[in-house]
Amino acid sequence: MSKLFLKGNEAVAEAAVRGGCRFFAGYPITPQNEIPEYLSKRLPEVGGAFVQGESELASINMVIGASYIGTRAMTSSSGPGLSLMSEGLSTMAATPFPAVILNVMRGGPGTGAIQGAQMDYLQATKAPGHGGFRLLAYAPSTIQEAVDLVYLAFDKAWEYKAPTLVLMDGCIGSLMEPVELPPMKEVQREEYPLYTSPHLNPGNPKRRCSATMITNERDHEDWNRVQAARYATIEKNELRVEEYMMDDAEYVIVAYGTSARVAKSTIRQLRDKGIKVGLIRPITVWPFPYESLRKLDETKVKGILCLELSIPALMVEDVDRGVQGRIPIATYGRAAGIVFSSEEVEEQMMLHIEQDWK
Amino acid sequence: MERRMKLAGFGGQGVMLVGKILGYAASDHNKYATFLPSYGTQQRGGTAMCTVVVSDEEVGSPVVGHPDTMIIFNQASMDAYEDQIQPGGWLFMNSNASNPPKRTDLNVVAVPIDDMARDMGNRKVSNLIMLGAFCKKTGLFTEEEIIHTMHHVLGGKEEMMELNEKAIRAGADFVAAQE
Incomplete structure (x- = not known):
């Protein structure tokens, strides 16, 4: 029997572990609660860490911290939580560091409805946070596809060194369907030679620094151009329909x-x-x-x-x-x-x- | 072939479990299936409803407007869902907790699952009696197939598993005796 009959939220949580996720921080919100619930038990089994943050803001910043030291990290939430995380997402897009972000969408605006909906399209595609950046965003339609895309999202996030979004909806999260899980990936903690420099922290060559702000205007503009080129590459190579x-x-x-x-x-x-x-x-x-x-x-x-x-x-x-x-x-x-x-x-x-x- | 079903009753009658076992059974036998629970801002003891689609092809919509088969566990669900069933569709009902439907075009299978379960010494297994009746009548899964799946989904005390198996067979036998 190669297929398991799984609930969407649990299936994507397992897919994340198999895709190399070893750190998760998040704050509870319906309709995605089975994801942190599952990972709280599962991550310690594979040597990973699970943290229930005191808020969404704390959680996304913990994910940033994990990503800074090269750990494949993820958070999940729903629309209201994503709004609170948007500052952290913008920071990740600026630095830039990878992570997988899962949004199991519910009704909006505001606190909205706890049941599934697709109300965060504009947030996902136009403005996930302030300051003009783009996120590669997958929108699965079946649980099998959700599993496959979450698995892939880890590779893409680390390939482009940028946060990658999986835009699910509450219906897929709570649905059960037969699914084939991908194999467990052996993932090493990654080194980031491009974004770190011992000169930034001469006292301890093992510690790293990352610039969240570039004070020189020309350098900053150059950096914006680098990012724009990255978005163009993603547009060219990653489109799926x-x-x-x-x-x-x-x-x-x-x-x-x-x-x-x-x-x-x-x-x-x-x-x-x-x-x-x-x-x-x-x-x-x-x-x-x-x-x-x-x-x-x-x-x-x-x-x-x-x-x-x-x-x-x-x-x-x-x-x-x-x-x-x-x-x-x-x-x-x-x-x-x-x-x-x-x-x-x-x-x-x-x-x-x-x-x-x- | 695609069967689009809805199951409804009140919370605690084991409606969701029957739906899930059907989904697991489909998965065990290499069919496609979706199980969609209706969770909302619902109250304890209120209506529990789920939609199950079992198909030979990949399932499109997990949401069904007009099911070809409805499994009803109580009167409130009969009142709420009778009208949704496709013309000439199947209605499985708990005759201990609901009056017959008002519609006359349906294939009705009425099973006194509460009485039967009480006679077996455990009212909790009434849902599995319904599952047995449903499988026998529709032929979607054989008795042996559904019992096999029930074992791996529920897996527990041997005593209880024996009773569960007995309940499924009792439902199947009830339907067979009526034919």
């Missing part, structure tokens, strides 16, 4: 995460009735798959539905940036923890088809 039943599609749904898997059922239902619908599913929400939308043929595709567990629609601006006004776009969302069924999305699609997307 699934195009499902797109070859002959006359209508297109754009959705990620739980919304996308609901959409797949809707598409099968509609195709059984002879209606040709396809799905564009961003697997990375940053970088965003603009090209998949740019290449749509407006003489063939009659309408697009942007589907999210969010009210208002948040991804629609990115969809339109790809479409450039050539094809009409409608939006549909539910929020506050209510998840649309495939039948409900089918009704929405039929409504728009009957009205010719007007």
Whole structure:
């Protein structure tokens, strides 16, 4: 029996350990509590450390500390917690040091709803913190994909030496599904020759310093350019998208995460009735798959539905940036923890088809 | 083939456990499955509901608007979910805790699971009696398959496991005797 029937939150926590995570700090918040609960037991078994911080701010700073000494580190939270961590995320992007950040999204804004939703799209893709930086952000749609992407996120974070985000939603966190876990990776604590210098701390060559602020303007600007080049590389190399039943599609749904898997059922239902619908599913929400939308043929595709567990629609601006006004776009969302069924999305699609997307 | 089910009752009736065992059984037999619990700001003793999809292909939506099969453990759930079932769908119900449905188009399998469990000496196993009845009627898993999965999911005192096994078989036998 190679597959286990696991809950999303527990599956990604185990995937993190297998991907080399040896330090976790976090503060409880629904709907991701099984992640710290699982890691509190699991990390000591593999020689790692688990800390329940006194706050999100403390937790992200502990993760920074662990990352500074080369340990593969992670934190997880939900929207309200991510907001509190945003100062630390900006620090990590500035220094820059790697870590994996898991956001199991819930309803918003504010304290919001404790059940799953997809309300943090803009935070994840446009402004995870102050000061203009980008995070490579994965948005899994099944538990297997969540496991695979968390595992991969550790490699990518350390490859680019930058915090990497996995944007789950509460529905995937609490769902159970058969999953195959990846092998346990042997990971050594990493040295950072590029970012540390014995000259900064001549008294003790083993201790390291890292600059959180560059006082010389030109140096700082150079540093900004280095970062921009890094973002361009990530955009070029790390984009992931699934195009499902797109070859002959006359209508297109754009959705990620739980919304996308609901959409797949809707598409099968509609195709059984002879209606040709396809799905564009961003697997990375940053970088965003603009090209998949740019290449749509407006003489063939009659309408697009942007589907999210969010009210208002948040991804629609990115969809339109790809479409450039050539094809009409409608939006549909539910929020506050209510998840649309495939039948409900089918009704929405039929409504728009009957009205010719007007 | 894809079976899209909802299970509902009140907290403590073992509704979630039955849903989970079905998910584990699917996983054990190389099928795809999702188990989605409905956890909200719910109260103790309130309604417990879960959605289970078992399929030969990768499951799309884990959320189901109109299940083809509904397993009902009490009256409140009957009132809340009867209307959602697909036309001509399957309804498994605890006849000790709910009146029959108002709809007439459903395939109803009514099992007095509370009485049967009491006769077996432990009211807690009523949910497994329902599981046995469901598997026998639908053929989704054989008795032996579901008992095998039950053992590895629950694994505990031998006495209790024997009773659990007996409960599953009692549910299956009840359905078989009606045919």
